[in-house]
Amino acid sequence: MSVLRDIGARDAAIQLRGVGKTFGSNTVLKGVDLDIERSERVCVIGPSGSGKSTLLRCMVFLETYDEGEIYVEGRLLGYSISDGTRKKDSEVQTANVRRNVGMVFQQFNLWPHMTALGNVIAALRIVKGMTRAEAEKIGREALETVGLAHKADAYPDRLSGGQQQRVAIARALAMNPSILLFDEPTSALDPELVGEVLEVMRQLASQGMTMVVVTHEMGFAAEVADRVIFMDGGSIVEAGPPQRLFSKPESPRLAQFLDTWKSRNASGSVSEITG
Amino acid sequence: MSVLRDIGARDAAIQLRGVGKTFGSNTVLKGVDLDIERSERVCVIGPSGSGKSTLLRCMVFLETYDEGEIYVEGRLLGYSISDGTRKKDSEVQTANVRRNVGMVFQQFNLWPHMTALGNVIAALRIVKGMTRAEAEKIGREALETVGLAHKADAYPDRLSGGQQQRVAIARALAMNPSILLFDEPTSALDPELVGEVLEVMRQLASQGMTMVVVTHEMGFAAEVADRVIFMDGGSIVEAGPPQRLFSKPESPRLAQFLDTWKSRNASGSVSEITG
Amino acid sequence: DLLDDIKKKGEIVVATEARFQPFEYVEDGKIVGYGPEMMKLVFDKYLPGVKVKQLDLPFQGILPGLSAKKYDVVITAVTITKARAEKYTFTTPIAEATTGLLKKTGDDSIKTPADIAGKPVGSQTGAAQLQVLKEFNAKLEKEGGKGVSEIKEYVGFDEAYADLAAGRIKAVAQSGANVAPLVKSKPETFEYMKETIGPKTYFGWAARKEDDSASLIALLNKGILELKKAGTMSELQTKWIGFTYDMPDDIGEPTM
Amino acid sequence: MLDFTAVIAQLPRMAAGAQTTIWISAAALLCGAALGLVMCAARLSRNIFLRALAAVFVSMFRGLPLLVVLLILFYVPPNFGVETTPLTAALLGLTLNTAGYQTEIYRAGFLTVPPGHAEAARMLGFSRLQIARHIFLPQIFRVTIPALTNEAVDVVKSSGLLSIIAVTELLRISQQIVSSTYRPLETYLVCGLFYFLMSTAVSSFGRFLERRLTPKPA
Amino acid sequence: MIDFTAIAEYAPAIGRGLLVTIEICAVSLVLGLLLGLGVALLARLPWLPLRWLIRSYIELWRGTPLLLQLFILYYGGPTFGFLPTSYQAGVLGMSLYTAAYLAEIFRAGFEAVPPGQVEAARMLGFTKLKIVRHIELPQMLRLVVPPTTNQMISIIKESAVLSVITVPELTLTTTRIVSETFVVVEPYLLLGLAYWSVTAMVAFGSRQIERRLVRA
Ligand SMILES: Nc1ncnc2c1ncn2[C@@H]1O[C@H](COP(=O)(O)OP(=O)(O)OP(=O)(O)O)[C@@H](O)[C@H]1O
């Protein structure tokens, strides 16, 4: 069985098999099964506390999972199995398994003591051991991609939230990942600054990057996602292409979730007035 | 002249005459003229840094203004004129002039060491010197109005952002104001929680409260406002009923502002898909 | 007049450094010793009903504090020196203060006081014994060409004894009366040398030099001399110090 | 090698000394709190003279060793005709010393209260005094507990210096015991134990208060 | 009324005392910094007995007066055959004392680095050691400048108690002058002035450093 899975897994970017996670007595993930194909764009939506972030964090073992298996590019993440029992991997082993996965956080998590470029090239220099020149070349390209080449020497606290988040994306890109995870990348931004970050993400999507995005931006999900996943209470309640999911929700919980969202955003919306 | 204004002012809720404000060398308000009529609902929109907050704060003298005059219910705010020169009023005099004006802040500014009810009745007890019983009666009514009677004994940090903002509204309401000012009352809220606060504001509007609301919620402005004011660079660039302003902006700056907004919110919006 | 004031107030404030066995020290929370007992006898007789308020102070501040009028009189064993006598009035002597050396038992490298040359020695900051030690050292340097290697100054004598026991210094300059109880309780550690190193000096109590204090000093002198005549002083010396001294009534000019 | 018998016999006296330490520290802390709050108000006032006065006060008493403050307070005023008993000098010295620190603690506490809290109160008609009393003080108290606890421990520890000016507190009594027992190590170890117990009690109480006053996150 | 001529001849002695004070504080502070940083780093190892040991050290040293610690070191050490000179005991005592405080400051500094920044580094393949070296340490060092300078000032002040173990520093020198001249007011006022100017200078210097760090 495990052999079969392993073979199957080789084709998928990330595979989750019955993943469960409990904080104390609070079961946050309940046997989640999910396959993320290569070059697939998946958006995860759901009410607050439904386990979206936890799911994403488990996918890179920033959070350990208690049950099930997670395969990243075909390799079991975070654990090794010997003699039928499983043992937690060392940090170094885990890092190796997820080396092609990048992550962008809600709070950007830029390092304040380095410039934008410094943030982007730190891992190239320190982890990959590149020379400054090599690293800077890649770093400047990455900043170019997010449209911030001119801000290379600015420290994070001199950048707007949107710019900071774009630097964070560049930082992930510089490591040349094949899979990018985003956890509410625009939630901490002023409304005016959301657009510029979504624009960068749209561009990445169009270039075929495998992406998993936890988001509240329904418009973005509708436009970009191949598949939208609706989570509630630690389980995937419904999944499918955005057109189907948004227009014909099957589960009442999703229907209600969409209603709440619409009643706020649609009523008296400018497009209706100007339309 | 001043006599004429004074007579005219008696009818308006708030009158601004050539109000100017400078921070250091940065002129933030440039001769703003504005009349807020009784029971009028005014929404103020505009890009970040255009002076919206400063305008609102000048209206209650939380910020001093350098030029022009502001009349609240016909009385000059913040200054007294004797022998042709004007002198800053004492805190007590100013408080008296704006006693019928309430304000709701972006950051709620609830006092964390008091319960919801404690926040609402503090001014009744301390400023108005009511007995606990009197104050609590009014306080509970105010909480009822915002739908939070059941949270009277909760401390702010146990309330969601939306609930905190509703308590803040109740706190202002308890003083029985005739004018309420809101500075981006929903900007600090999670998207799911915006609706409940707007609902309370809608209800206040329908009861004839005079309201000035700085907001990014165009839908709300379109639905509720009698008049929308678009600010840019410290001046009122355009003002008028929302239908006219949103569909036929006269100034290019407003047109551009609305475009940016639409491109983010309209593209692939759920209403289009589900529509 | 100070004495009148004291009588009027019903209280006399005295300063003591209660870390100076056997003259003044604390036992079971009370300041006891040769000095306090003698003081009590004098006060009981000549200042009956007057309350005694006794302050325990570090020695360095005790004479300046007297100038500063922090208290009426210093009832603690103060070596009478020229410099001090210029600024303060002393009572008739209460015991001999001549300085000698305390060394470690069985330390054969020091047989005579001159043997401390080249060795670290110590005494208390501001004490007359320190002054004697410094003068003795100057004499050594002048005569033998070689003085001690270091003179360490301690805030209290107890620390100096501890350092001697620890071996950091080889001798402590101190008056014989003071070390008697120490040597008695720890003969295996401390040994006092017979030969002294300074001129004959005496302990007295001190008051301010102003006329104001004259009547108080006179009263104290009267009391002390009476005790001496009656033999009580000798009894007390035997009781607290372990031996008796031949004492002059008036020392005249201090020897140092 | 270590022999505690002589010291154990003196335990009651050390306990009495510890009692003196405790009450002097407590009194100094309370007086220091009152003075510190006044100084803090001066530091935050709009009057430039008051601000400068408070700044000098803080700089002075945070910059001077307590030992030196005590020496000055004990020996200097009588030269100008002012009487100070050891106890008043001790209390005054400790109070001034801790007030210097507490001023800064309260000021830092003030700065943690978002200015919006005061603005909300102003909008409801609160006077400056009412804002200080009802909005700032309760919040400051809560956020300053950890710093105040540290300060209380510091005061207990530094009260040992009172031995220098004839206050027979714990350390002075320990020195007296050393004089009669010639057992410095044992005596000072026991003395250290007393101080450690007092400090631990103070900081435990501080943590308890902190926990009581900080609502647990939901 | 105040007349400094009486102690004028002692000016060189006061200068020497001040130098001793400054020297011993500087040495202790440097040693305390290194030791404190080492302790704070060790405390991050996931080894429980070590953490308890470090905890007890910090609590014990912060919970007792420096004066007493010096007494124990200097007068108690010989009981165990440890015979430091007064200068050695002073430096050792002050270093251990300073390190206990600084270790706590550094620990708080480490904790102030948002965990998200560490996670971001983990996601990019940083090892634990590299995270400490490149992410946590640089930020922590910047955060701890203000509390560390406060500690510096407090160490200078506390050094006054070195007088009790015969270190000929400023306070002991002044005390000696008082007992030799019987003059109280001037020496003690001068003593206060000396400490105040030294600490005020350090405070001023540290504010400059802070300002520069903030600007960077
Ligand atoms: N480190 C943690 N310790 C304990 N409980 C946690 C932890 N992290 C998350 N939880 C709990 O797990 C549940 C799911 O949290 P999660 O952050 O995954 O939700 P979410 O869907 O991302 O919500 P949001 O939209 O608010 O970010 C919540 O009940 C949360 O309280």
Ligand SMILES: Nc1ncnc2c1ncn2[C@@H]1O[C@H](COP(=O)(O)OP(=O)(O)OP(=O)(O)O)[C@@H](O)[C@H]1O
């Ligand atoms: N206290 C202050 N001191 C100095 N400058 C200030 C101050 N408050 C506001 N400003 C400046 O005044 C200008 C207008 O600020 P204001 O907060 O009124 O804008 P706003 O329209 O409310 O923006 P936003 O939508 O971001 O809230 C900005 O350039 C701002 O930097």
Ligand SMILES: [Mg+2]
């Ligand atoms: Mg989340």
Ligand SMILES: [Mg+2]
């Ligand atoms: Mg604003």
